[in-house]
Amino acid sequence: MQRTLLASLLLLMASGCAAGSDPCGDYDKVRRSLPRDAAALLDRGVNCNHFAGEFNGDRSARDQEINQVLTELRCDQVEREVAAIKRKYRADPAVLKAFRVYYDE
Incomplete structure (x- = not known):
């Protein structure tokens, strides 16, 4: 399971950067500037949105x-966790x- 998740996340990161859809460098910089819990949740949320969009x-x-x-x-x-982080x-x-x-967005 962990390998599947890791491989999927690496694929997501590579495809997003290659497509020029993000400011990949900006995302990494922003993520590193956040508190650890907020950064981890941001990654999860972004990845959840991405994979939900791939579901057929x-x-x-x-x-x-x-x-x-x-x-x-x-x-x-x-x-629920995003709402809690935004309150925190x-x-x-x-x-x-x-x-x-x-x-x-």
């Missing part, structure tokens, strides 16, 4: 793989901006 609903082997990754990432808990860091504009830019 056709019960294919790929959908099964995606479901496993979504389960490993605990994506069903992310919304409500006075930290960098945290709020990072979630707005990379997760909410």
Whole structure:
């Protein structure tokens, strides 16, 4: 399971950077500037959004793989945890901006 998740995350990072969709360098810089718990949750949320967008609903082997990754990432808990992080860091504009830019959009 861990290998699947790691391979999937590496693929996600490589594909996003190659496509020029992010400011990959900016994302890494922003993530490193956040408190550890906020950075970890931001990564999970971004990855959950990415993999949810790949889900086709056709019960294919790929959908099964995606479901496993979504389960490993605990994506069903992310919304609640994001709300808690936003409350915890409500006075930290960098945290709020990072979630707005990379997760909410």
